[in-house]
Amino acid sequence: MGLLVESRASESRWIERVWRSRSFAAVSMMMSVATSRPELVIWQQHGRVNVAVRGPESKASRAPVPVDTTFFGIVFALGTSMSHLPTSRLVDSSVEIPDTTSASFWLKGGWWSLPTYDNAEAFVARLVSQGVLAADPLVVGVLGGNSPKVSERTLQRRFVAATGLTRGGVRQIDRARQAAALLQEGSSAHDVIDRLGYFDQPHLTRSLKRYVGRSATRLRPAAEPDEPLSLLYKTETWASA
Template sequence: MGLVVESRPSEVPYIERVWRSRSDEAGRMMSVATSHWELVFWEHQGVPQAAVLGPEAKASLAPVPGEAVFFGISFALGTSMPHIPVSALVGGSAAIPEVTRRSLWLKGSAWHVPDYDNAEAFVRRMVREGIVDVDPVVTAALGDTGTAPDVSERTLQRRFVAATGLTQGAVRQIHRARQAAVLIQEGVAAQEVVHRLGYFDQPHLARSLKRYVGRTATQLATPDTALPLSLLYKT
């Protein structure tokens, strides 16, 4: 199956990544676990659609329609759409109504459909109008400053799950498995990946890859073009 994926990082702190893809023929892909929620637009057989996709707690097979184009905004951890709780979207999605090639209906207002090049302007407007919010406690917990948020551990966990749909432990495991998959695809030996990323041993790595990436280390080292993976990138 031909599935071409392109992505880029963003300078906007609310965005983790912007991506686009196209498929040549119908098939399936392995959807890799992800801790980020996304806003995705696609067109198939001349029909434009859009949806909010929740985090994925494990890898799963997903259908890919033939001759379709996709564009997505992957949002940073800690951001959320308060009117669509992320915790209710884990492993699922919420369709956005009344989508055309030029406009969509979002929280009671008509919006121009964004594209790969102007995603940042679209998200900045979402923030200004209160459609996207960020929990500073969660972003502080995710930061590299070494300063813990000034809340109890119980409060932190509750707010973390509310903002991301996942626990801190689940986010760490997903992130590590994705890092491991990228390293193995780059030719790093499994034993070296175990050492670099702090797995107990190779069986521990193997279980993590199977759960969160849907591939073994051997399969990652020899990619299956008939069953491609969803977006993987080096953080």
């Protein structure tokens, strides 16, 4: 196996997922699955530490995997962004933080100790308390099921500003990720179509190829291994996005 990935959920309302991985010489490329959330990524190779903020990815794409590298990431909750790095400006791109050491990095006017897999929540709480990380309350409320007291046009504008994507775009990405996760668990394509509201098999196929980079057949447990996929887990917010 060329890429080992471990992840966990979080009780923090600011965090969607925490993950870590390690690459080996057996793999040089992976399929980066579309995602509607921004994330902070830290990786170390040959003793050098790198830190970057990645934005949402609007479609699946092949990405190189540096050999013998350890990775750690914090996937932020939908609608969350850094005040000086708006998510809407990071779609399909990332910003690498230049000032890093083996123990810390410079972010918005101060040095921050590198977070770990186990203390991600405490680190993010500090980001919030220092005003580095914030969320649009209107968007958070809508995602929580509240009815907005603004026009649809205003809501759409605020949603795009907060997430970098339209509500429909988030829904399509999250539904495709949900479908891929179900197929990997052994669900049939018919069950996925019925459960997630796809029109038919071609609709599911187009969605998977665009957002996951795999067909339903290639996602089945018994399928021969392809290039590894990036972090893939079930998301439940697509129905309300």
